[in-house]
Amino acid sequence: MSTYAPSRTTGPAGQPEMAQACEGAGNAAKTDAMKILIIEDDLETASYLLKAFREAGMTVDHASDGDSGYFLASENDYDVLVVDRMLPKRDGLSIVSGLRASGDDTPALILSALGQVDDRVTGLRAGGDDYLSKPYAFSELLARVEILGRRKSVREADTVYRVGDLELDRLSHEVKRAGKVIPLQPREYRLLEYLMKNAGQVVTRTMLLEHVWDYHFDPQTNVIDVHISRLRSKIEKDFDAPLLRTVRGAGYMMKAGD
Amino acid sequence: MWGRFRAMLGTTAVRLSALYLALFAICAVALVFYVTAISEGLLRSQTETAIHSELREISRIYQVRGMAGLVRAIERRSRQPGANLYIIAAAQGQIIAGNVASLQPGVLDDEGWTTAPFIYERYGDPEEDEEAHRAMARIVALPNGMRLLVGRDIGEPEKFRGLVRQALAMALAIMFVGALAIWFFVGRRALRRIDHMSQASRKILAGDLSQRLPEGGSGDEFDRMSRSLNTLLGRIERLNEGLRQVSDNIAHDLKTPLTRLRNRAEAALVSTEDAEGYRHALEETIAESDQLIRTFNALLMISRVEAGSSVAEMGEVDLSGLAADAAELYEPVAEEAGVVLSQEIAPAITVQGNRELLAQALANMIDNAVKYAGDGENSRITVRLEGDKRTARLSVADNGPGIPEDRREDVIKRFVRLDESRTKPGTGLGLSLVQAVADLHGGTLVLAATDDSDAERPGLRATLELPAGGTK
Numbered sequence: 001m002s003t004y005a006p007s008r009t010t011g012p013a014g015q016p017e018m019a020q021a022c023e024g025a026g027n028a029a030k031t032d033a034m035k036i037l038i039i040e041d042d043l044e045t046a047s048y049l050l051k052a053f054r055e056a057g058m059t060v061d062h063a064s065d066g067d068s069g070y071f072l073a074s075e076n077d078y079d080v081l082v083v084d085r086m087l088p089k090r091d092g093l094s095i096v097s098g099l100r101a102s103g104d105d106t107p108a109l110i111l112s113a114l115g116q117v118d119d120r121v122t123g124l125r126a127g128g129d130d131y132l133s134k135p136y137a138f139s140e141l142l143a144r145v146e147i148l149g150r151r152k153s154v155r156e157a158d159t160v161y162r163v164g165d166l167e168l169d170r171l172s173h174e175v176k177r178a179g180k181v182i183p184l185q186p187r188e189y190r191l192l193e194y195l196m197k198n199a200g201q202v203v204t205r206t207m208l209l210e211h212v213w214d215y216h217f218d219p220q221t222n223v224i225d226v227h228i229s230r231l232r233s234k235i236e237k238d239f240d241a242p243l244l245r246t247v248r249g250a251g252y253m254m255k256a257g258d
Numbered sequence: 259m260w261g262r263f264r265a266m267l268g269t270t271a272v273r274l275s276a277l278y279l280a281l282f283a284i285c286a287v288a289l290v291f292y293v294t295a296i297s298e299g300l301l302r303s304q305t306e307t308a309i310h311s312e313l314r315e316i317s318r319i320y321q322v323r324g325m326a327g328l329v330r331a332i333e334r335r336s337r338q339p340g341a342n343l344y345i346i347a348a349a350q351g352q353i354i355a356g357n358v359a360s361l362q363p364g365v366l367d368d369e370g371w372t373t374a375p376f377i378y379e380r381y382g383d384p385e386e387d388e389e390a391h392r393a394m395a396r397i398v399a400l401p402n403g404m405r406l407l408v409g410r411d412i413g414e415p416e417k418f419r420g421l422v423r424q425a426l427a428m429a430l431a432i433m434f435v436g437a438l439a440i441w442f443f444v445g446r447r448a449l450r451r452i453d454h455m456s457q458a459s460r461k462i463l464a465g466d467l468s469q470r471l472p473e474g475g476s477g478d479e480f481d482r483m484s485r486s487l488n489t490l491l492g493r494i495e496r497l498n499e500g501l502r503q504v505s506d507n508i509a510h511d512l513k514t515p516l517t518r519l520r521n522r523a524e525a526a527l528v529s530t531e532d533a534e535g536y537r538h539a540l541e542e543t544i545a546e547s548d549q550l551i552r553t554f555n556a557l558l559m560i561s562r563v564e565a566g567s568s569v570a571e572m573g574e575v576d577l578s579g580l581a582a583d584a585a586e587l588y589e590p591v592a593e594e595a596g597v598v599l600s601q602e603i604a605p606a607i608t609v610q611g612n613r614e615l616l617a618q619a620l621a622n623m624i625d626n627a628v629k630y631a632g633d634g635e636n637s638r639i640t641v642r643l644e645g646d647k648r649t650a651r652l653s654v655a656d657n658g659p660g661i662p663e664d665r666r667e668d669v670i671k672r673f674v675r676l677d678e679s680r681t682k683p684g685t686g687l688g689l690s691l692v693q694a695v696a697d698l699h700g701g702t703l704v705l706a707a708t709d710d711s712d713a714e715r716p717g718l719r720a721t722l723e724l725p726a727g728g729t730k
Contacts (some may be wrong), residue, residue: 121571135551137544187586211586215616218552219627226590249544 032042034149037057037076039069039095040084042109049082052138053145066090073099078106079149082141085112085123093126099129107148139250143202150201154212161196164256166235167195174193175234187212188231195244195254204251228252275444279437282475283430290426293421301418302394305410306371312342313408317398322692328406329355343378349403356407357381357398366405369397375412392416451480467495478580500564504557512553519546556687563615575613577650577724578605578643584617585641588624595628595636597656607645609724611699620697622688623654624721631656631717650726655708655719669705692722699724 036053041064049167052181053060062075063069064086073081073095081168082101083094096108111130112119123131130144161168165178173189175182190212195203205224209215245253291488320328332344336357345356347366361378375392386652395409454472461469470491471484526539585601592599609616627639661669669689689703694705701724708717 133555135547137548213583215587215617215621216614217621220554221591221628223587223591226594227587230590 016157032157034079034146035061035080036080036082036145036149037061037069037073038061039063039066039087039092041065041087042084047121049141052142056142058145064088064094064200066095070095070098073106073219074102074104081106081108082145083108083128085110085119087235093123093128097126109144109148111141117128127166128158137249139202139247140204140206142252143204143207143246143254146201147198147203147207150198154258161199163196163254164241165239166196166243166256168193175235177239182234184231184234187227188234191227191231192235195252199254202250202253207251265570275437275441279433283433285427285428290422294422301412305394305412309342309394309408309410313396313398316406316408320400320540328400330713331407332356342408343395344409346400347407348463349433354404357365357540359561365395366397366407369399369405372409373387373590375416378409387587390434400554448480455480455484460556462491467491467498484643497505497565500561503711507557512550513603514551515546515550519543519550521672522546524597553687556691560687560694562692563691563698572610572612574608575616577607577609577616577652578603581620581641581643581652583623584620588621588628592624592628592639595637597628597631597639598643599624599628599639600682602642602644604644607643607650607726609650609699609726613725615695615698619692619722620654625722626688627654627718628657631658645726649720650724652724653719653721655717657708657715657717660707660718661705663707689720692720696722696724701725
């Protein structure tokens with residue numbers, strides 16, 4: 001967040017590369033090029049994941065044990081690795097740490113049936129980029145994989161995020177819609193910033209809780225929904241076009257137009 | 259009895275005391291020998307000096323008065339009480355003068371000091387005195403092959419040595435008997451206690467984890483060992499109990515929703531005809547599964563937290579910041595439920611702990627308050643953090659219907675939900691987790707009424723008391 005980009009002086013308005021925020025219309029088009037590897041030993045789970053990711057428009061490879069998974073991951077160029085933590089021959093953490101040691105920083109999401117308290121920490125320490133404990137909703141997994149795959153292309157250096165006529169200036173922390181300043185509380189600002197950074201992507205409630213509040217537990221109630229609806233009322237109240245959409249059964253997405 | 263004795267010989271205590279006894283005996287014997295050797299040497303040199311000086315006197319008499327004078331002097335000296343031994347012998351060995359009746363043959367052959375004590379008999383010794391007298395002497399050659407012997411009885415030092423040896427033998431015998439007695443009582447006592455301990459541990463091994471090793475209360479090594487083993491057993495029992503509870507919970511409280519899930523799917527399969535109906539049934543199934551997963555995760559989390567600090571990383575947690583964050587997170591939800599959530603958070607309070615777990619515990623407390631204080635006018639929740647040097651108190655108070663005093667213990671237990679709350683969503687595990695987190699941090703969870711004077715709405719204050727210094 002501390003990136004101080006020189007583009008500031010040129011002003012936020014009318015920069016062509018900033019228009020990337022609202023690219024991508026629909027899941028299929030968006031994930032066209034995404035190529036992922038699933039390393040999972042349970043064949044039923046694997047075939048379900050393969051099918052579901054393919055339906056989401058991704059190219060998917062599968063390995064059913066640790067050794068072949070490591071081989072595939074190091075031989076091919078994937079956008080995201082989905083690694084089960086407990087695997088025959090070589091466990092998931094060792095695959096990820098092995099890849100990191102050889103200089104491969106392909107984003108990796110670790111799946112685990114283990115609990116949540118500190119396994120997450122060990123998973124991330126081994127070089128994993130995200131951690132999801134089983135059982136999970138596929139929508140949650142898909143959302144996380146999409147964000148990981150897109151991470152390479154997200155320009156952290158952007159000082160202004162835009163979705164439609166809404167713009168968020170990361171340096172002045174100013175949010176404007178159609179040129180009109182919208183005052184936000186600090187937390188609302190961070191919520192919006194995260195949503196806009198991942199505009200066009202589905203962002204789940206747990207992802208919001210993790211990134212905006214830094215909590216990794218299940219809040220059990222609709223805390224996030226209420227925060228979202230407050231934010232929504234601020235950024236959409238006086239405007240016609242909705243920007244912050246609810247994706248049923250999954251989460252939220254910032255997107256302009258239809 | 260023999261077997262017991264042998265077993266006793268096998269105990270460490272007995273082996274150690276045997277070793278000590280042996281070492282002590284060796285030292286005692288060595289000391290005695292050293293002392294006798296030294297005193298013997300002293301006595302001998304005294305004897306030698308005495309003989310020497312006497313010889314000098316006698317030789318002066320001989321030089322002055324000749325043989326006759328010598329014989330007279332010897333005769334005179336021989337008659338004095340406690341006299342030394344004197345002999346003047348002819349060349350053939352007959353005793354001419356002196357006070358010795360007979361002596362070991364060959365003593366007079368060599369000049370100089372006798373090499374070993376010799377046996378002699380003195381005139382006037384009682385006949386019945388069977389005991390042989392021993393002496394040492396110096397023999398001097400006189401002219402004409404005659405010999406002069408001046409000697410002294412060494413019976414006294416010999417007797418002294420005998421006495422010392424006797425005393426030593428006696429002392430050793432007493433020591434041995436005493437050691438045996440001590441072995442017997444100490445060893446038997448130790449053996450009995452070890453027997454008790456192994457009996458108790460056999461029972462425990464057989465599965466009765468409520469058994470404890472006996473503690474004598476004397477605070478000796480056995481007691482200390484028993485005590486630490488008992489602490490260990492207590493912990494194992496608690497963990498085991500937790501595990502058993504989890505499996506009971508799985509049986510009772512997870513089977514029910516699973517059955518419901520299955521029935522719903524079956525009913526949909528049998529009676530639903532249109533796609534919309536299937537869709538609805540599937541959505542309900544997913545919602546139900548999500549609830550199940552939630553319950554399952556909460557259960558696992560509780561048992562992991564109960565398993566102890568090894569599963570959770572501890573560090574310094576800014577409790578003030580955490581409380582403010584949680585209050586801020588829940589404020590909109592509370593507002594939507596018609597509750598005013600206010601915070602009274604003291605700044606800069608920190609504890610040693612796990613941030614995630616503490617946050618989740620507080621979230622559960624606030625969540626409960628929102629759920630159960632929600633209906634009614636002027637509903638309010640206060641998140642308060644205060645602390646002194648020793649304790650940090652994090653409390654969530656509401657002014658709802660509260661929990662009757664006799665049920666407060668119960669609601670902390672897993673899956674216990676009061677009848678009035680069955681209709682609200684929830685797993686019945688919220689406060690169980692708070693309790694587990696409190697335990698993990700060496701703190702306590704206290705439930706109390708917020709306002710006792712208001713019978714209608716006494717409210718509930720859940721307080722998490724944590725050691726401010728923190729536990730590792």
